[in-house]
Amino acid sequence: MDNKTLIEKFYGSFARADAEGMASCYAPDVVFTDPAFGELRGDEVATMWRMLIKNSKGNLAVSVDSIEANETTGSAHWVADYVFSQTGRKVRNSVTARFEFSNGLITRHTDHFDFWKWTRQALGLPGYLLGWTPFMRNKIQ
Numbered sequence: 001m002d003n004k005t006l007i008e009k010f011y012g013s014f015a016r017a018d019a020e021g022m023a024s025c026y027a028p029d030v031v032f033t034d035p036a037f038g039e040l041r042g043d044e045v046a047t048m049w050r051m052l053i054k055n056s057k058g059n060l061a062v063s064v065d066s067i068e069a070n071e072t073t074g075s076a077h078w079v080a081d082y083v084f085s086q087t088g089r090k091v092r093n094s095v096t097a098r099f100e101f102s103n104g105l106i107t108r109h110t111d112h113f114d115f116w117k118w119t120r121q122a123l124g125l126p127g128y129l130l131g132w133t134p135f136m137r138n139k140i141q
Contacts, residue, residue: 023050033111036118080095089122
């Protein structure tokens with residue numbers, strides 16, 4: 001399978017709420033980074049996706065576009081619409097993902113999104129007031 005197809009498989013699994021399918025796209029020593037979770041390694045990455053999918057309770061819609069990949073790197077733009085479980089607030093998160101590959105698997109996955117925008121949606125007033133601060137980022141991570 002080429003790397004573009006691997007990214008398509010990853011997001012297809014995500015859209016079906018299939019955390020195990022997502023995990024199968026990762027190398028055992030994968031490194032994942034994003035503004036909400038910080039840096040996760042190895043099994044921590046699959047555990048995060050399992051938790052997110054479980055907590056979504058079926059209220060998750062994922063769409064992906066702009067997938068590009070070559071032999072060593074790739075990227076995608078994806079959008080997740082869901083209800084943030086801790087507050088019941090609706091969130092629409094627009095994410096740019098970057099990937100590195102080795103031996104047909106994802107070895108590094110970095111998601112970029114506007115953390116302050118996410119905290120405003122997910123947390124409401126506290127996110128608006130404090131979402132841009134290192135304090136809030138550390139508290140969420």
